Amino acid sequence: MPVQVGTGGEKLLYRLLHAYIKDVYLACPYMPELLEVIELGNLILRQTAQFVEDVQSDRIQTLIDNLLVTVKEANGVGIAAPQVAQSDRLFIVASRPNLRYPNAPTMEPTAMINPSILAHSDETVKGWEGCLSIPGIRGHVPRYQAIEVAYTDRNGRRHKQELTDFVARIFQHELDHLNGIVFVDRLESTQDMITEREYQRIVTG
Numbered sequence: 001m002p003v004q005v006g007t008g009g010e011k012l013l014y015r016l017l018h019a020y021i022k023d024v025y026l027a028c029p030y031m032p033e034l035l036e037v038i039e040l041g042n043l044i045l046r047q048t049a050q051f052v053e054d055v056q057s058d059r060i061q062t063l064i065d066n067l068l069v070t071v072k073e074a075n076g077v078g079i080a081a082p083q084v085a086q087s088d089r090l091f092i093v094a095s096r097p098n099l100r101y102p103n104a105p106t107m108e109p110t111a112m113i114n115p116s117i118l119a120h121s122d123e124t125v126k127g128w129e130g131c132l133s134i135p136g137i138r139g140h141v142p143r144y145q146a147i148e149v150a151y152t153d154r155n156g157r158r159h160k161q162e163l164t165d166f167v168a169r170i171f172q173h174e175l176d177h178l179n180g181i182v183f184v185d186r187l188e189s190t191q192d193m194i195t196e197r198e199y200q201r202i203v204t205g
């Protein structure tokens, strides 16, 4: 027996529902998604990433949105595109205190595209680093204490900025990812490498 559809009330309800769903869909064409973080041994982490030609492209803007939710969910303070298997010269710097870095300073998470170091201090300092692509390991890594950097933001604007201490450290760590370098390559000695559990014991006293 054919199903009877299309009484006046049903049609109106259907039209209203359809319009509502369309509005919601148009207001939010996509939801940021958590991306899988690749780990040491994946050759993409050893490649030199490509210059980003079109910052405003849907692909790059979506990648930035996805990196922002991925780094937050993972309790990271930074993440570079090659860590999600996208070999593009861009990363997020998102310093804030969290379980993995309880003493980190707070800043607005910032996408930095085609970044570079223009100048740096003579002084280097050693500090603890981890990496979402090298779980379970921490290293005491020497980095420049202060750097002058340039980068393009997600709106296409170019910035010059001086960064110091922990935020300068994040920038240098993430810039290394764009050049196929990971923090264990920067260790002065394997004695400067410890496990995550021992690190947590150190930082929480």
Ligand SMILES: [Zn+2]
Pocket: 130, 131, 132, 133, 173, 177
């Ligand atoms: Zn890393």
